[in-house]
Amino acid sequence: MFEPSTLKDIAKALGLSTSTVSRALRDTHEISPETKKIVLEYAEKINYRPNPIALSLKERRSKSIGVIVSEVANHYFSQAINGIESIAYSRGYHVIITQTHESYEREKANIQHLASRSVDGLLVSLSAETSDTSYLQSLHKRGLPMVFFDRVADDIETHKIIANNEKGAFEATEFLIKKGCKRIAHLTSSSHLSISIERLEGYKQALEKYGLPFKQDYVKYCPHGGMFYEETETAVKELMALQEKPDAIFIAGDRLSIGCLVVLKNLRINIPEDINVTGFSNSDVLDLFNPPLTSVRQPAFEMGQIATEKLIKLIESKYPVYEFEKEVLETSLQVRDDL
Amino acid sequence: MFEPSTLKDIAKALGLSTSTVSRALRDTHEISPETKKIVLEYAEKINYRPNPIALSLKERRSKSIGVIVSEVANHYFSQAINGIESIAYSRGYHVIITQTHESYEREKANIQHLASRSVDGLLVSLSAETSDTSYLQSLHKRGLPMVFFDRVADDIETHKIIANNEKGAFEATEFLIKKGCKRIAHLTSSSHLSISIERLEGYKQALEKYGLPFKQDYVKYCPHGGMFYEETETAVKELMALQEKPDAIFIAGDRLSIGCLVVLKNLRINIPEDINVTGFSNSDVLDLFNPPLTSVRQPAFEMGQIATEKLIKLIESKYPVYEFEKEVLETSLQVRDDL
DNA sequence: AAGCTAGCCGGGAACGATTGCATAGATTTT
DNA sequence: AAAATCTATGCAATCGTTCCCGGCTAGCTT
Secondary structure (H helix, E strand, C coil), rough: CCCCCCCHHHHHCCCCCCCHHHHHHHHCCCCCHHHHHHHHHHHHCCCCCCCCHHHHHHCCCCCCCEEEEEECCCCHHHHHHHHHHHHHHCCEEEEEEEEECCCCCHHHHHHHHHCCCCCCCECCCCCCCCCCCCHHHHHHHHHCCCCECCCCCCCCCCEEEEEEEHHHHHHHHHHHHHHHCCCCEEECCCCCCHHHHHHHHHHHHHHHHHCCCCCCHEEECCCCCCCCCCHHHHHHHHHHHCCCCCCCEEEEHHHHHHHHHHHHHHHCCCCCCCCCEECCCCCHHHEECCCCCEECCCHHHHHHHHHHHHHHHHHHCCCCCCCCEEEEEEEEEEEECCC | CCCCCCCHHHHHHHCCCCHHHHHHHCCCCCHHHHHHHHHHHHHHHCCCCHHHHHHHHHHHCCEEEEEEEECCHHHHHHHHHHHHHHHHHHHHEEEEECCCCCCCHHHHHHHHHHHHHHHHHHECCCCCCCCCCCHHHHHHHHCCCEEECCCCCCCCCEEEEEEEEHHHHHHHHHHHHHHCCCEEEEECCCCCCHHHHHHHHHHHHHHHHHHCCCCCCEEEECCCCCCCCHHHHHHHHHHHHCCCCCEEEEEEEEHHHHHHHHHHHHHCCCCCCCEEEEECCCCCCCHECCCCCEEECCHHHHHHHHHHHHHHHHCCCCCCCCCCCCCECCCCEEEECCC
């Protein structure tokens, strides 16, 4: 079995002490140039690599950051992860990705596990089920650096990176209004998620600006963000069973948008004849869809990058940080309209 | 800062030695029931968790496995990852996911990093660029357990989990032939990948069975598996510029299939009027596509599960394993045909 | 009553690396 | 010439855990 070489091996082979070898490799001025040369050459020869586990134990840090998302199969998150990796790797950090599948239990288990595994910090996007963040609170209070992105916890004081959900939702709703829709429904994820609240607000503002009434009946929540087909189907069916059937749906959420299109197709509800649709999505194949989907796109890659930069800054800060920022990035409305 | 409790803390608080505490927690028979009870209760009270880093150092294992895929944004891989996680977590293993983005350099860097970080084993799907696997060879010889899935290295003796690529490719090609296509092109990933070779073989067999000639001109390789739009576009343009223009394309690869559809749309080549298409894909939204794509679907989730089970068996085996299996799972052809 | 065993527990080394302190010899300062 | 400084190296503690080894106290046997 696979026995990597250690400082001790080098020391024994060269007749030196481990401390001398360690210092020689770290290029301290205390070691004579000749000794350094001998050590470096031998280390090179046997391909010595310091044991990161021993280092973690000693230094109480692991040069790795944990990422918590609901699913990597979500376009928004996979793009954000690419952004996270691009920064992390350039700064010498490992990235450990975990998925919650929108479950509070899995989120908690994953995060506890990451924390005990001594990640140096956390990049968190909450699961749809999560409303109690007290376990995160306690980790945060104990000094574990964390940065939220996309789905943030309002009661935890740290950096937060989000998209301009209100404006994105406003534009998507406005688009439907300008197409002549009068009864616009809103299909969204679980009600306590920050993104749901903000997108609902944008939706309301658009209605108000154009003098359309807001109706609670038109807002349908999917507590698991469309993880289950039935959840989405039920919501759509309920909307379509209303007395005043909606003539449009604005959907908040990547998975939900795609899921809703599938449901509509299966229910043989045609777009745009029977209903109009816009939604949040970062899919890069929306152009292939029929019916087309006008979508709000978030700068996922950049959000991942910024979140990682801020997290690393927190981790490497010598003094505790008490000033936190909430960075808001602009979304873009991508109009797709078959004429 | 965040100081988790240790064995020493418990020992000091209870007036015992660390060894006694350690044994009490691990429920050794040497410790009296009363002492055990006291220790367990106190440990529970202060929420003691053994430090996994210290354990890793001592036990020379980390209870974590490394996964190497080209991209998590690929439907096949994200499903396989879900399968991997489902098994790994139930067996108490961590999963560390890394992406190669089809680059040999990134693959090598990631794997070296994982190995030095003491993952207990590796689940590998090679990048499109990789043809030299000697660095993997050497890790394997040094005893690092690894299992390949999907894109395997033929010259490394270990477990391999693949789909029946030949049969899948055969069926997809046969489907085109039965639709009446005579000049079927084949768009595939880089030529040295195992999946490319097998899918090409299935394609050839279908042609042969139905008495169609095989033409090298009809086979186009994308060395980066369609990572870059231009690569795919060039290949499609070359095919369409042939004197005997193909009347169908069979595409090997998830990303490539989607990419090719985008290219065809942009080039205003219509399906099925101008050309017919089938491809490998695990996307779950193909039903929303227009034009429709008849696709070969791989049992990605199961492949991930099986690979992980086999890897854990290798890791936990007390004796070196010399008998390796190649498990082949069946694909399914999902016909989508607008009449 | 002396010896034996079993039960229970503590001491200390080990895993691999870093680092403050000690030390020996060489060199410079006063 | 004695003292101070500097150079190059080694010793040992540390991080948190496990485990080998040995010690002590009962209780039991003969």
